Amino acid sequence: MKKCSLYFKAIFTVKMLTVTMAFLLTSCYSGYLSINYEVHSGAVWNDKHTNVAFVASKTAWRNVKDIARFPIGGRSLYLLEDVGLYIFDYENKLLDELISFNELAGCIGTNRTRWEVKLVLTDTMVYYSISPLLGWDREIEHPLIPEKSQLLASLKEKYKLPYAFNMFTKTETIIDSTVFNNLFAESKDAYSCNLTSLNKQLAKIPLADWGLNPQEIYPKPDRKYIEETIYLRNTSSQTRRAVIEQIIAKLSKSEIELLLKKMDDYKNSLEGLKKTEFELYSKDSYEQIKALL
Structure with a gap:
């Protein structure tokens, strides 16, 4: 009987420790979600300048949270x-997303400075070659995530040759490197797409399309997302934009007008630098909400 009691006590203790650790780790992170996308270098036009192919993260x-940096280190929690x-x-x-490179992203990260991208676009095909910027061998020898070195070796075999993706059949095939290099050399200067211009156009695309x-x-009540947006508690401008496009846009005209009034009232309740900062940083969100009327 005593052994049984000790057994159940041990199980209870382990469960409590697990729950406590989960709570502590969860509470180490901000309750506000940040989102972003980033277009990599190497975007290209087709010959008619109607479509652009590019790689993006x-x-x-x-x-x-500042007070939690010691127990878990400084890395954010990526969702x-x-x-x-x-x-x-x-x-x-x-x-339209054609292909996912998430296996490779899980090994070398999503930062565009770690990727080498070469693209050629025609009316029907996207030819592409991707690799780590520093080269496969160096990445395998000094992986960003040590336990991913074997996966990197297999991905090297997968991506060591370029591919051709058919946009109509949604299929891809390996192509000869010489053929790809010739296509790339002929088109890279003539059909290179300026990233500044491209990003201006992509800024008009709803974030839901991404x-x-x-x-x-990161599910939570609409009310919380709305409040952190109109009062600027969430500093991520892209998240605020997504909330406006996907949540606030569904509200009635009177509800949207009320949100604008709340923003005005809150601004007027502030003084000095705080008021100036709120006016400055809330301007885009305010105008985006106002445009819904």
């Missing part, structure tokens, strides 16, 4: 880390 994370090949229809403002939906990534 998209991320979502919760920042570490989404994706890298993919996209096609953007300039005329119709349509964005798959950046706050409620799916």
